[in-house]
Amino acid sequence: MKPIRDNARVLIASMVGTAVEYYDFFIYGTAAALVFGPLFFPSESEAAQTLLSLATFGLAFVARPVGAVVFGHYGDRIGRKATLVVSLLLMGIATLLIAFLPTYAMIGWIAPLLLCSLRFIQGFGLAGEWAGAALLAAEYAPPGWRARFVSVMQMGTPIGFFFATSIFMLLTSTLTDAQFMAWGWRVPFVVSSVLVILGLWIRLNISETPEFKTALEKETPHKVPFVPLFKQHWGGLLAGAAGVIGTFATFYLVTVFALAYATGPLGYARDTFLGIQLVANFFYAGGMIVAGIWSDRFAPEKVLIAGALLIGVVGLMFGPGLEGGMVTATATLCALMLALGLANGPLGAWMSHLFPVPVRYSGVSIAFNTGGLIGGAAVPVAAQLLVAAGHPLWVGVVLAVAGMCTLIGALFSRSYADAELAVVGP
Numbered sequence: 001m002k003p004i005r006d007n008a009r010v011l012i013a014s015m016v017g018t019a020v021e022y023y024d025f026f027i028y029g030t031a032a033a034l035v036f037g038p039l040f041f042p043s044e045s046e047a048a049q050t051l052l053s054l055a056t057f058g059l060a061f062v063a064r065p066v067g068a069v070v071f072g073h074y075g076d077r078i079g080r081k082a083t084l085v086v087s088l089l090l091m092g093i094a095t096l097l098i099a100f101l102p103t104y105a106m107i108g109w110i111a112p113l114l115l116c117s118l119r120f121i122q123g124f125g126l127a128g129e130w131a132g133a134a135l136l137a138a139e140y141a142p143p144g145w146r147a148r149f150v151s152v153m154q155m156g157t158p159i160g161f162f163f164a165t166s167i168f169m170l171l172t173s174t175l176t177d178a179q180f181m182a183w184g185w186r187v188p189f190v191v192s193s194v195l196v197i198l199g200l201w202i203r204l205n206i207s208e209t210p211e212f213k214t215a216l217e218k219e220t221p222h223k224v225p226f227v228p229l230f231k232q233h234w235g236g237l238l239a240g241a242a243g244v245i246g247t248f249a250t251f252y253l254v255t256v257f258a259l260a261y262a263t264g265p266l267g268y269a270r271d272t273f274l275g276i277q278l279v280a281n282f283f284y285a286g287g288m289i290v291a292g293i294w295s296d297r298f299a300p301e302k303v304l305i306a307g308a309l310l311i312g313v314v315g316l317m318f319g320p321g322l323e324g325g326m327v328t329a330t331a332t333l334c335a336l337m338l339a340l341g342l343a344n345g346p347l348g349a350w351m352s353h354l355f356p357v358p359v360r361y362s363g364v365s366i367a368f369n370t371g372g373l374i375g376g377a378a379v380p381v382a383a384q385l386l387v388a389a390g391h392p393l394w395v396g397v398v399l400a401v402a403g404m405c406t407l408i409g410a411l412f413s414r415s416y417a418d419a420e421l422a423v424v425g426p
Contacts, residue, residue, distance in 0.1 A: 018156025020199035024095040026164035027188040033260035058377030060123025064369035071128025075361030076225040084132040091125030092196030099189030131365035134348030139209035150348030151292025158285040215357040229359040236354035240367025242409030248375025249402035280333035287341020300350035307343025311403030318396035
């Protein structure tokens with residue numbers, strides 16, 4: 001009975017904490033698409049405002065590889081639990097402070113500087129979240145259940161997105177534009193503080209993972225884990241970084257970029273398009289559940305390959321789909337989010353197999369956040385540049401290429417794993 005209770009507590013802790021952290025991340029992305037441009041980056045060009053606003057969104061991805069090294073170091077030396085608590089607290093404080101930022105009209109250039117600083121801290125804090133939560137679930141999972149355990153943790157991502165989108169929908173549908181721009185956009189950032197307290201309370205009441213405890217009993221932790229990581233496991237880093245590019249690109253193009261483009265040049269109403277994204281989110285969650293089940297039955301990399309191929313095919317229809325009207329836009333976003341669920345669902349189980357326990361937190365963190373820098377920061381900014389240059393249909397090609405990067409990473413991981421097995425034995 002006790003193992004069942006412990007497993008349930010760990011799954012709830014990993015899922016709730018992830019939901020809280022991604023809620024914080026998503027409310028920033030939504031605000032960046034809707035209000036941060038005119039509030040923090042005055043410009044005669046609306047396209048330039050949106051580009052600058054999305055650039056601050058991408059700034060967090062620049063911070064994430066740095067945070068990945070720091071959190072990976074302590075995650076491999078002192079444990080998963082303590083590192084996860086610190087990452088949640090750091091991101092929660094940064095998110096709450098954004099709610100009280102003065103705008104450009106109030107203090108001039110200092111306003112975007114403060115916004116960028118807090119965004120950097122957000123990204124730094126989130127760098128340790130996904131890897132730690134994935135390992136918390138994976139290293140507690142019973143034999144044959146690893147992918148399903150990790151997929152439960154990853155359900156925190158669509159849950160966080162659901163609450164972030166819902167609160168913005170509520171605000172945009174009940175407030176006037178003037179009220180929303182003046183103070184309404186700040187409400188989701190204040191609400192995050194309550195959720196952070198809940199997440200901290202849950203995470204403080206769990207134990208360290210069994211696999212990490214066993215590893216500590218066998219050998220002393222590396223003084224600087226990323227040194228043996230880069231010397232001995234560079235193949236896993238390359239495979240992991242490539243493998244996450246498509247998932248990052250898909251998610252942030254379908255959410256942040258699509259929201260900015262649809263409510264700007266395409267003229268969709270804010271609450272209408274937020275509703276479309278909310279519907280698509282259920283397909284994301286469904287795809288993730290299916291991926292977890294299939295990954296334990298077949299193999300995580302096989303499901304990842306299927307998801308990557310689907311992203312590549314459906315991605316080519318992204319631009320025309322958004323421009324084809326509400327029905328077509330809804331179908332396109334739902335199909336892409338389903339593909340995303342299939343590609344994202346196996347990631348935690350797949351990446352945890354790329355690295356041994358003593359360097360696993362560092363390896364998963366660095367690979368995940370390095371790939372995120374390309375897929376989550378560079379791709380949305382490139383998409384906005386294409387729109388500004390009058391080539392919106394090319395955005396789908398960019399998305400398809402990102403899906404192929406994930407395919408290459410998954411295929412390379414199979415040969416890399418075979419090579420590692422030949423060296424160290426089964």
